[in-house]
Amino acid sequence: MRARIASLILLAGLVLPIWVRSPQLPEPEGNGLALARQRLPDGGRLARDLGPLHLEGAWQLTGARAGGYSALVPVGDGQLLAISDGGMWLHLDMRTGAPFRHAYDKVGLATRSNEKQDRDVESAFRDPRSGAIWLGMEGVNAIVRTDAQLHEEQRVQPAAMRDWAVNSGPEAMTRLLDGRFLVLRETPTPGTGGRLHEAVLFAGDPVEGGKARRLQFAGPRNFSAVDAATLPDGRVLVLMRRLVWPAPLTFAGRIVIADPHDIAQGETWTSQEVAVLASDMPLDNFEGMAVREGAQGGVEIWLISDDNFMRHWQRTLLWKLSVDPAQLPGRDTSKHIR
Numbered sequence: 001m002r003a004r005i006a007s008l009i010l011l012a013g014l015v016l017p018i019w020v021r022s023p024q025l026p027e028p029e030g031n032g033l034a035l036a037r038q039r040l041p042d043g044g045r046l047a048r049d050l051g052p053l054h055l056e057g058a059w060q061l062t063g064a065r066a067g068g069y070s071a072l073v074p075v076g077d078g079q080l081l082a083i084s085d086g087g088m089w090l091h092l093d094m095r096t097g098a099p100f101r102h103a104y105d106k107v108g109l110a111t112r113s114n115e116k117q118d119r120d121v122e123s124a125f126r127d128p129r130s131g132a133i134w135l136g137m138e139g140v141n142a143i144v145r146t147d148a149q150l151h152e153e154q155r156v157q158p159a160a161m162r163d164w165a166v167n168s169g170p171e172a173m174t175r176l177l178d179g180r181f182l183v184l185r186e187t188p189t190p191g192t193g194g195r196l197h198e199a200v201l202f203a204g205d206p207v208e209g210g211k212a213r214r215l216q217f218a219g220p221r222n223f224s225a226v227d228a229a230t231l232p233d234g235r236v237l238v239l240m241r242r243l244v245w246p247a248p249l250t251f252a253g254r255i256v257i258a259d260p261h262d263i264a265q266g267e268t269w270t271s272q273e274v275a276v277l278a279s280d281m282p283l284d285n286f287e288g289m290a291v292r293e294g295a296q297g298g299v300e301i302w303l304i305s306d307d308n309f310m311r312h313w314q315r316t317l318l319w320k321l322s323v324d325p326a327q328l329p330g331r332d333t334s335k336h337i338r
Contacts, residue, residue, distance in 0.1 A: 072288030087119030253277030
């Protein structure tokens with residue numbers, strides 16, 4: 001993503017181990033990170049594009065540790081783990097009424113290389129019971145499993161992902177309720193009208209040899225699939241992103257929903273639009289999404305943006321959304337994206 005944006009800018013003339021084992025977090029360093037709440041449009045304006053989703057809050061992260069986050073997973077109540085495409089992790093305590101706290105360190109990948117493609121984490125899933133984390137690695141098209149302290153245990157480079165381009169790899173990944181793993185390729189397949197994305201469905205843990213099955217996923221036209229998360233009812237939310245204009249950098253986003261029960265051999269897996277992320281909202285290059293159960297049967301949806309380490313032109317933003325799952329689009333196939 002960073003390489004593509006940089007090219008467009010030039011064309012436009014612009015030159016935690018502790019958190020898993022214990023709810024106690026290390027004290028933040030004074031110069032590490034700051035959190036600033038963003039102003040939101042009025043509720044009526046938001047409702048027109050966000051539909052059933054409610055934007056509870058938006059914040060900007062600033063400081064030396066604030067950049068490059070492409071993956072996001074929930075960790076305990078009101079806490080999040082963001083992982084960067086430089087192989088760093090950031091643990092955020094966003095509990096309501098609690099002081100903002102964070103912890104930060106390097107992912108314990110087996111490679112000693114500091115080359116971006118060898119540390120480029122773009123997607124993640126965390127098992128809430130064991131704390132194990134699976135990482136989707138772009139550039140090498142690998143899936144890495146770590147222990148609860150983010151130390152690499154094992155990795156695999158699936159044959160089904162081998163031909164994915166260096167800058168168009170496993171950008172979105174989630175585990176379904178039945179234990180299968182779903183991985184989506186970032187960019188649409190050429191010749192499909194900008195809608196169809198290659199995807200792989202693993203029968204079980206990919207690093208343990210889960211059998212891979214290829215399929216195609218249909219999203220909105222000319223949008224990249226940048227993250228996925230499984231809802232408590234088993235359906236999957238997919239975060240989509242598109243670069244609209246390079247100078248100044250302007251992005252658009254979509255959140256769509258798809259039901260794994262609709263996956264059928266030889267057929268395109270379709271989705272329905274849930275929300276539009278529009279430019280008059282506090283918006284940037286959203287690439288990470290985390291879902292957790294909220295209060296009274298609701299669901300929390302958290303988003304984080306990747307500033308591509310270009311802080312003069314981009315921001316690291318964090319959104320908290322909420323939704324009643326009963327208000328999400330159902331299975332009316334007339335509204336499916338094909």
